[in-house]
Amino acid sequence: MATAEKAIWFQSSREQLDALLLEVCDGLQLRPSRHELAVERYGTVNEVLEKAGSPFRFLRPRIFPQGSMALGTTCKPVEGPHDLDFVLQIDAPHWRWHPLAGLSALYEFLSSNVTYRKMISLKNRVVRLTYADEFYMDILPAYTDLSSGGTCILVPDRARVSLCPSNPEGFILWFRNRCLTRTRRVMEKAKPVPAQEAVHEKEPLQLAVQLLKRWRDLAFAEECLAPISVVLTTLAGMYYAGEDSVSEALTTILAGIVNAIALEDLQGKRIVVRNPSNLLEDFGERWDANPQAYNAFKAGIRRLQKEWAVIVAGGRETDKELERLFGEYVRTALVKRAQRLQEARKAGALTVGSTGAITGLASGVARIRPNVFHGDE
Numbered sequence: 001m002a003t004a005e006k007a008i009w010f011q012s013s014r015e016q017l018d019a020l021l022l023e024v025c026d027g028l029q030l031r032p033s034r035h036e037l038a039v040e041r042y043g044t045v046n047e048v049l050e051k052a053g054s055p056f057r058f059l060r061p062r063i064f065p066q067g068s069m070a071l072g073t074t075c076k077p078v079e080g081p082h083d084l085d086f087v088l089q090i091d092a093p094h095w096r097w098h099p100l101a102g103l104s105a106l107y108e109f110l111s112s113n114v115t116y117r118k119m120i121s122l123k124n125r126v127v128r129l130t131y132a133d134e135f136y137m138d139i140l141p142a143y144t145d146l147s148s149g150g151t152c153i154l155v156p157d158r159a160r161v162s163l164c165p166s167n168p169e170g171f172i173l174w175f176r177n178r179c180l181t182r183t184r185r186v187m188e189k190a191k192p193v194p195a196q197e198a199v200h201e202k203e204p205l206q207l208a209v210q211l212l213k214r215w216r217d218l219a220f221a222e223e224c225l226a227p228i229s230v231v232l233t234t235l236a237g238m239y240y241a242g243e244d245s246v247s248e249a250l251t252t253i254l255a256g257i258v259n260a261i262a263l264e265d266l267q268g269k270r271i272v273v274r275n276p277s278n279l280l281e282d283f284g285e286r287w288d289a290n291p292q293a294y295n296a297f298k299a300g301i302r303r304l305q306k307e308w309a310v311i312v313a314g315g316r317e318t319d320k321e322l323e324r325l326f327g328e329y330v331r332t333a334l335v336k337r338a339q340r341l342q343e344a345r346k347a348g349a350l351t352v353g354s355t356g357a358i359t360g361l362a363s364g365v366a367r368i369r370p371n372v373f374h375g376d377e
Contacts, residue, residue, distance in 0.1 A: 013314050018245045023333030024326050025207045025246075026199040028214055030074035030082065034135070038069065038084050041137060045129070048113060049088065055105045059090040063139070066168035068213075071175050072197045072206045073233060075213040078327070082135035085126075087142050087153070087168055094143035094154050099163045102141035103127065103156040124158045142166070152278050170277025171234075178237040179203035181244045204249040205240045209233050211250060214326050215304060225296040230283045234273050235260075247312060254305040261298050270294050 030038075046063045049056050067085035068074040076082070090102060107127045110116045121128045126138040143163065145152035151170045154163040181204065199207075212232045220226035239256025243249040257271075264271050270291075273284035287294035304325070311321050323330040 014245060014247055014312075017247045017312070017318075020322070020330070020333050020337065021207065021211065021246050022199060023336060024214075024322075024329045025202070025210045027329030027332055028075045028210050029199050030069070030076070034082070035069070038135065038137075041129075041131065042084070042086050045086075045110075045137070045139065048110070048115075055109055056088070056090055059092045061088055061090050063088050064169065066140070066172070068229060068233075070168075070172050071209070071233065072202055073209040073213065073229075075210050075217070075229075078217045081130070084135055084137045085140070086137060087140045089142045089144065089153060091144060093146070094163060097143070099161055100156050100158060102143065103158070106139065106141050125155055148278065148280070150277075165278050165280035167275055167278035167281070171230075171275055174276045175205075175233065175237050178240055179205045181242050204243055204246045205236060207246040208240070208249045208253055209236050211246070211326060212236060212253075214329075216300075218325070218327055219300050219304070220296065224290065225293045227293070227297045228283070228286070231273050234276070234283055235271075237276070250308060251312060254301065254308055257301055258305050261301070265298075 042063050042065070046061070048054065049061050049063070051057065054061075063086050064070075065085065066087050067083075069084055074082070088106065103122070103125070107120065107122045110120050110127060110129070116129055119130045121130065123138070126140045128136055128138050130136040140155055142153040142155045145154045145165060145167075148165065148167075150167070152165065152167045155166050156162075157164050197206075209232060213229055216226050216229075216232060235257050236253045239253045239260075240249055241252050243252055260271050270287050271284065272282055275281035275283060284294075287297075307321060307325060311318050311325075319330065319334055
C-alpha cells in the first residue's frame, strides 16, 4: 500500500519522488462522486435488462465492471469523456445463438428504451451509452464459456463474426494478486476489490499503471498508434516484482518490458501479451494488423525507460522531465509540495539530513531556521 505523507518528512530523494508521483496519481484518480455516478448508471441499466420485456430477463443477466474501474487504475483522459467498461454476462449455451445475437439483442432492446435511444451506438464488441456528464459506458455482452470453465467467457466480435475467449473477472483477481508487495505477500492474502480506493490506499503497481496510461495519452498523438490500456496493465503486472515504492516499481516494469521486446526482436517477432487468466486471449493481437503501432510502442517504451532512468538519478531538470512525461498534474503536485515546505519552514520543523535531503526533526541533524528576516532585524 502506498504511504500517505501528511507532511514533508523525507529521508531520501526516492521518497520525495514517490510522494510527488502519489500526488500526480491523485490528480488522475476518478473522483468519488464520479465513481458513485457510474455505479448508479450501470445499476439502472441492470434494472432495465431484468424488467419485463427484456430479452435477457430469464437468462439471469448480471453486469459487473471490468477494466480500470475494477482494477483501481483509472486515469482521467487528457481531453474527452471517461470510458467505463462493463460486462453483461448471460446464462445461456452460446451454441444456441448466432455469435452476434447477444450484441444485436442488447443494442435493439436498449435502442427501444426512451432513456437510451438517443445516446446509444453499436461498436465492434460493445454497445456504447454516451452520457452528457462526461463519461460513456461500454457494455460487453458475454456468454459463460462452459468448455473452459471458471470465470471464462465468450464475447462477440462483429469484424470476425465469431465469439472470442476472454476472462475479465479472472484478470481482475490476477492483477490484484500481482499488486501485493514483497512485504504484504508474507503478511496477508488478497482482499476483496474495494468499491473505491483513495490514492493513498493503492498499491505501487496500480499507481505505476496509472502513470503508464498518462504517459501513453501524452506520448502518442495518434490514437491508432497508442497501446491499449489492457496491454500496459498486463505487461506492468507481469514484470512487477513486489517493490514497495512506485518509482522502483516503474523502473522494474520498464526494464522487464524492454528486455522482453529485445528477446522477441532477435526472432523477428512481437511480444505476446496473453490474458493470464485465459491464455487463449492475446491482448496484443491488434498489432498484427497494425505493425506500425507495435513499432511505435517499442520506440516509445524504450525512450521512456531512458528518460525515467535520468529522472530517478536526479538533477536540475527532473521536475520538467516529470511534467513532460506525466502532464499538468506534476506542476500541481509541485505547487502543493512547495506550500507544505513553506508551512513546515515557518514552524521550524525542517532539518537537513546527512545526505543533504530535507527531512523532519531527528537527532544529529541541523534544524533549518524559519526565515524571519525583516529589514534590519
